[in-house]
């Protein structure tokens with residue numbers, strides 16, 4: 672599968688958020704063999720939980736799939752630039768590579784507010800932004816314009 676095809680899977684997760692009035696953010700985690708081992712979406716409203724972000728959910732599922740907290744060699748695809756909590760979870764799970772879609776000006780930790788991955792932590796994943804950026808931003812813009 673291509674990077675775009677994996678991001679389409681993350682977008683599919685994001686669309687499922689709309690059913691519960693959650694901000695549409697979706698995530699998948701892909702093993703070094705190219706298999707999707709974790710899926711997640713934002714469920715803050717659905718579960719009434721501040722930590723129910725797409726990346727955390729996908730990381731939890733991927734760890735359960737592999738039976739390990741180490742997601743060495745895995746790539747995380749997420750429709751929106753990760754927040755500080757999720758950037759921390761990415762570091763803690765040793766994910767090798769992050770590919771995100773749209774930038775997040777208010778909480779993004781891949782360079783928008785700050786770049787947490789350039790700090791002196793013990794793990795430094797590779798970061799690539801702008802994958803299917805138009806689609807990833809579009810679904811958010813639709814969501815917020817429907818609220819107004």
Ligand SMILES: [Zn+2]
Nearest residue numbers: 724754756757
């Ligand atoms: Zn987050």
